């Protein structure tokens with residue numbers, strides 16, 4: 001029985017490694033562990049030099065561009081209110097699901113990026 005468990009554990013680890021490699025080959029890059037982005041919080045990360053705000057809305061992780069489209073405020077310095085991320089500079093709000101403006105003074109959406117979870121690991125694709 002323990003030999004079987006050991007074989008299963010090794011197979012699972014090998015499969016996880018293959019999954020990570022497959023995701024990396026499709027442009028997904030590891031950016032953080034889930035524990036680093038608690039519910040209701042924002043974490044700043046960079047992927048290939050692109051500044052990103054990771055947002056945890058009730059356990060779901062979203063990745064948006066960190067630069068406010070109004071006047072380049074750092075969105076990761078703001079806060080989350082439901083699905084809205086608010087810029088700390090002048091209060092513009094964006095929907096983290098699609099980047100659309102939900103409150104002025106911004107008028108232009110921010111980029112959003114695909115997120116995948118590999119266990120506790122958060123990966124983001126920017127290309």
Ligand code: FES
Pocket residue numbers: 068069070071072073087088089090091092105106
């Ligand atoms: S820079 Fe973000 S609202 Fe002005």
